Amino acid sequence: MRKSKRDYADVDNRSRIIDAATELFIKQGAQDTSLSDIARSLSISKGTLYYYYSSKADLLFDVSESYMTRISNRLLEWAKNLKKPMPADEVVGKVLKELFSAENRGKLHLYLIYESITNNEMLKKRLISAYDQWLVMIKEGLSVLMNDTEKVTEYAELLLIMITGGIVHSTLGFGPQRIDGIMSLIFSGNPA
Amino acid sequence: MRKSKRDYADVDNRSRIIDAATELFIKQGAQDTSLSDIARSLSISKGTLYYYYSSKADLLFDVSESYMTRISNRLLEWAKNLKKPMPADEVVGKVLKELFSAENRGKLHLYLIYESITNNEMLKKRLISAYDQWLVMIKEGLSVLMNDTEKVTEYAELLLIMITGGIVHSTLGFGPQRIDGIMSLIFSGNPA
Amino acid sequence: MRKSKRDYADVDNRSRIIDAATELFIKQGAQDTSLSDIARSLSISKGTLYYYYSSKADLLFDVSESYMTRISNRLLEWAKNLKKPMPADEVVGKVLKELFSAENRGKLHLYLIYESITNNEMLKKRLISAYDQWLVMIKEGLSVLMNDTEKVTEYAELLLIMITGGIVHSTLGFGPQRIDGIMSLIFSGNPA
Amino acid sequence: MRKSKRDYADVDNRSRIIDAATELFIKQGAQDTSLSDIARSLSISKGTLYYYYSSKADLLFDVSESYMTRISNRLLEWAKNLKKPMPADEVVGKVLKELFSAENRGKLHLYLIYESITNNEMLKKRLISAYDQWLVMIKEGLSVLMNDTEKVTEYAELLLIMITGGIVHSTLGFGPQRIDGIMSLIFSGNPA
DNA sequence: TATGAATGAGTTTTCATTCAT
DNA sequence: CATGAATGAAAACTCATTCAT
Incomplete structure (x- = not known):
């Protein structure tokens, strides 16, 4: 129960990241979007981003x-x-x-x-x-x-x-x- | 006369640069080709590259x-x-x-x-x-x-x-x- | 009684951690072993590791x-x-x-x-x-x-x-x- | 002539870097000496350091x-x-x-x-x-x-x-x- | 007890560009 | 014309540590 709740949160966070990244990639090009940009747009730290995506x-x-x-x-x-x-x-x-x-x-x-x-x-x-x-x-x-x-x-x-x-x-x-x-x-x- | 001679040389050099750059862009992608790469492939210095192309x-x-x-x-x-x-x-x-x-x-x-x-x-x-x-x-x-x-x-x-x-x-x-x-x-x- | 039982468990857990850490330090070098590595090798969380060792x-x-x-x-x-x-x-x-x-x-x-x-x-x-x-x-x-x-x-x-x-x-x-x-x-x- | 002069300078700079690095490695340990530390101790930029040593x-x-x-x-x-x-x-x-x-x-x-x-x-x-x-x-x-x-x-x-x-x-x-x-x-x- | 999400300060590295000679 | 030394701003990535639950 616990676990699945957390898993949901996890999936949710990941998809939030994907959406934000997609948006930025579309707006300014993927090459010109740094991980800092993505983190900033989500108001999270770069560290957190790496918690979800390791590269x-x-x-x-x-x-x-x-x-x-x-x-x-x-x-x-x-x-x-x-x-x-x-x-x-x-x-x-x-x-x-x-x-x-x-x-x-x-x-x-x-x-x-x-x-x-x-x-x-x-x-x-x-x-x-x-x-x-x-x-x-x-x-x-x-x-x-x-x-x-x-x-x-x-x-x-x-x-x-x-x-x-x-x-x-x-x-x-x-x-x-x-x-x-x-x-x-x-x-x-x-x-x- | 003088001038036009120089211009010819100039054109020549520029086209050599273009050819080298094209080749590298095609081989390894433009994003992954640095100006150093291009200069090196031509055996000229980065400075010289900038003499012909200002960016x-x-x-x-x-x-x-x-x-x-x-x-x-x-x-x-x-x-x-x-x-x-x-x-x-x-x-x-x-x-x-x-x-x-x-x-x-x-x-x-x-x-x-x-x-x-x-x-x-x-x-x-x-x-x-x-x-x-x-x-x-x-x-x-x-x-x-x-x-x-x-x-x-x-x-x-x-x-x-x-x-x-x-x-x-x-x-x-x-x-x-x-x-x-x-x-x-x-x-x-x-x-x- | 209670307490000592806990203590035993505590000692046990700590020594499990030490053994795992030792093994990794030996295998891949201490500098290149992160706390995550150790936690992972024990199938425990980093938080738990910190419960037993505060640094x-x-x-x-x-x-x-x-x-x-x-x-x-x-x-x-x-x-x-x-x-x-x-x-x-x-x-x-x-x-x-x-x-x-x-x-x-x-x-x-x-x-x-x-x-x-x-x-x-x-x-x-x-x-x-x-x-x-x-x-x-x-x-x-x-x-x-x-x-x-x-x-x-x-x-x-x-x-x-x-x-x-x-x-x-x-x-x-x-x-x-x-x-x-x-x-x-x-x-x-x-x-x- | 030119060239050899420059080469001398090059060797000189490299040995300056080696000396500074050695000193810091000895003082604070190599693992705990960052390239920033070395650059700072020489009053040069990190970029310059990389000009002489590529890693x-x-x-x-x-x-x-x-x-x-x-x-x-x-x-x-x-x-x-x-x-x-x-x-x-x-x-x-x-x-x-x-x-x-x-x-x-x-x-x-x-x-x-x-x-x-x-x-x-x-x-x-x-x-x-x-x-x-x-x-x-x-x-x-x-x-x-x-x-x-x-x-x-x-x-x-x-x-x-x-x-x-x-x-x-x-x-x-x-x-x-x-x-x-x-x-x-x-x-x-x-x-x- | 135990968890794992979150962080931030730090690391090495890259590279277009400038400039004195 | 040509050089190459020097730079700085930025990038991707790491990790010990904290903390609410």
Whole structure:
């Protein structure tokens, strides 16, 4: 009883830290956010931060976990709510717009990738596995939407690249402006 | 005369610096490359480096200039060599594959974007203008390739997003595997 | 009754802590052993550790007490078992070899001395008194062994220095290799 | 010319740093001497310290080098000045007394050994090689002094252990008090 | 008795930048 | 033109110690 109460507190504190870190990473970039910054924003000491996370990489890992989970959940929910007679281009376009619109999260997305390929093999593995997951989810969603399910894999790959590219462009403020047009382009031969 | 001679030397030295910096940025990441590293790789002193570039941001700007020029040139050359009866999907697919295959440059590409949106407003402007340029070049190329030029803008936007996304994915080692399939998907309704 | 029961438990817990600490000090060096390490190795909390020992110095003092007692006991036992017609060089050589062979304890021995002369006046006093004791014990042993008891004090001093030096050298992996030869050298003029 | 001048300055600065570090290590113990302490004592910045020594281990290595050289020189000089008809016990006793009397250097000696066996494999190798050297020097000196050169190796081992043990005891303030007596004990059978 | 969350002062280390020569 | 010595501000991280429960 005791113990579980404390454990809850622990989980709670950790998630408070993750949220604060995420916010700062998004606002000023992860590279330019020091552990002091995070501690200060939570009004705790650096020592306390280290009590919960024994290194910056550790904390970053959980931050990225939380970020990837958010995207996974969004895709999952999307796939779950699909029904047959829905226009693929509209439905997909809507999700993309949504993902691109969380402009500032893109900064974090970008950083996670950069960190992955530069410094952090563990994070890289985790990130690739997330991408794998997303690919599967997208395929499942498309299988519901499309008549011709033969090209589902290609479609899914295309969409995933577009998601990444779109997030980057949006964050840069060079967002794709004609998503609807692009969607109708892509799905032209596949009306629901 | 004198002066211009010096200027030539100056330009030469600067470009040597840019090349060395680029190489290091690509190899070990820009964040993890110190000015000492660059100076050492050129066998010059840090002081000399500062003689040519008064700050790291300054140097980064020129590095990115050189990087963007390389991409512009590639697109320019591509657009120039297009002739009418060429299959759009093949031609475009070839360029994409090429851009994606320079895997390690992607690290630099990614960093430039990250730096742009995090720290460096000037770089951001420059980068956006490069993207604008690329968009135009792609449009021009597509105009030659495609019959139905009505959708050229949408196509160009799509391709540009795909370039960014594909570079990122390739760098991450999660590269798109079915570019040909994707190309035929996209251009299905637009045979040359 | 109550109280003494508690006291027993107390003594027991303290000695468990001392043993764990000793083990870690020997394995990884005292300087590199944190109180967290010790607590973890006992599966108790740091708070509990502080319940029994109000500071690291406090704990170290008891650890050293236990270590010195071990040596004292060894010398005591040695002196007790001596009988007259025994060859001094052999008998002494055997003890030395034994003391030198506990290679890893040397790390602790060394640390105790270093700590004594650097930081910890109290420990220093304690250590000197232990050395005094050992000197007396050695003298007593030698009185039994040797014919000419005139030089016993010099012999004892020599042996004690050799013990310290030998422990250090052994720990360093530069152990004395010819103890027997050295012994016969020293005791050449003093056959039993 | 230029360059060599600068090199001289460099060597000079490094040796200034070594001297200051040595002094502090001796005064307050190496473990308790931070790089800030050393920088402060030299009125330079920490950055400057790192300009000359890229890590604390690096600096320690040079400090220990300088310390070991000092001992080597002393032994060398001793061996060089020996002539045949000199009483071994007196001559050796004098050197020992001298080595033991530099009481505070013992703190450094002790620390070097402790650090060697705890943390620093490189230092350990260096230290062992120094001890090897000293052993050779002592052997050479003894060969001159003693009639019966058969036991020279044993004598040298014995003396080296005594040096280490004696340095430790002296530093602890429990110095051997009867060195002369001990010497005559050891060399009893070997008059010059 | 026992806990573990919290702290803060300290450590080593990095690096862009300045400047006298 | 070129140098490299010097700096200082900041970073990540450690750990003995305290204390409310």
